[in-house]
Amino acid sequence: MSVPEKFEAIGVQDFDKWLEPKHFSYTPQAMRPEDVDIKIEACGICGSDIHAANGDWGRPYTPLAVGHEIIGEVVSVGEGVTRFKVGDRVGVGAQCDSCGKCSRCNQDREQCCKDMVGTYLGVYKETGLPTQGGYANYVRVNSRLAFKIPDSIDSVTAAPLLCGGITGFRPLMTAGVKKGTRVGVNGIGGIGHMVIMFAKALGAEVTAISRSDAKRELAKEIGADHYISTGEEGFSEKYCDSLDLVVNTGSSFSEGSINGILGLIRPFGSMIFITAPPSNENLVIAPFDLLLKSISIGGSGIGSPKDIEYMLDFVAKHQIKPWIETIDISEENVTTAWKRMVKGDVKFRFVLTGYDKYFK
Known part of the structure; x- marks a missing residue:
């Protein structure tokens, strides 16, 4: 299959009108020996897409096509690529290059x-060219950052x-979660529901944590063993020392809720943040809450190629299936999906499909 010189995409043209994405074309960086071209067939809509599209993380360039949960077929390989061949089904995450x-x-x-x-939202060091994501017909990436998708995972x-x-x-890998580990998941949304599934498959006892009782039954349906509402008066004291690890997937960094959640953690336990708020928000904590129980707070962003390959094999082995709603890619449908995500109106992840129909 011949790869066009210009790729087509849907993206933000004006950050002040981010909910009006438009079709555009762009010239990708020249093919390098280590690169692969991928014809895209599906792309998840991540919360990061919303932050990037609306300018939460800066306004570096337009047009901007987001999307970093990409699945597609390898249609061209650089002369130095040995991991893949044309026709392989692969995935690409939030990273498309590193120095190696x-x-x-x-x-x-x-x-x-x-x-x-x-x-x-990336820029290639050698050329200064910006990167464009998976709301497009093709993507060109370093082959080390692409991953073979197991046949058993659609x-x-x-x-x-x-x-x-x-x-x-x-974060579950970092903390060495195993049978009997008591894991709390703060925020029951797109990522949070997957963390519950992963932790359960690892043998953990899982507690879902949310701001109200609204998701109690939903959390149990996903697989949570327990549920804590941070809106309940005295929740921190009531469930004190009940968790070894809290994975924070929520977007609320309010002082009251975070310090209350720290009270749930046992001595020498930890809290790991995996979300980033808008650039004008900061995390506020009380240091004595950490000192008195030797609690560790950390952050975790995506994973290495080795981590991702391990996760894919783990998902295939345990037949884990995130809750997904598909929507065919188009300017109108991207707008609809983004608006619904802002309202929290999806259980729990959108995946864009219908690429061949739109990008004819």
């Missing part, structure tokens, strides 16, 4: 590379795993 030679890359920590390039299921999935799975 620094100590971080050599220790399987490519996501921490100083020259890490995001699949969108493309729609695989898409949200490539960012949301690995972002939620990595």
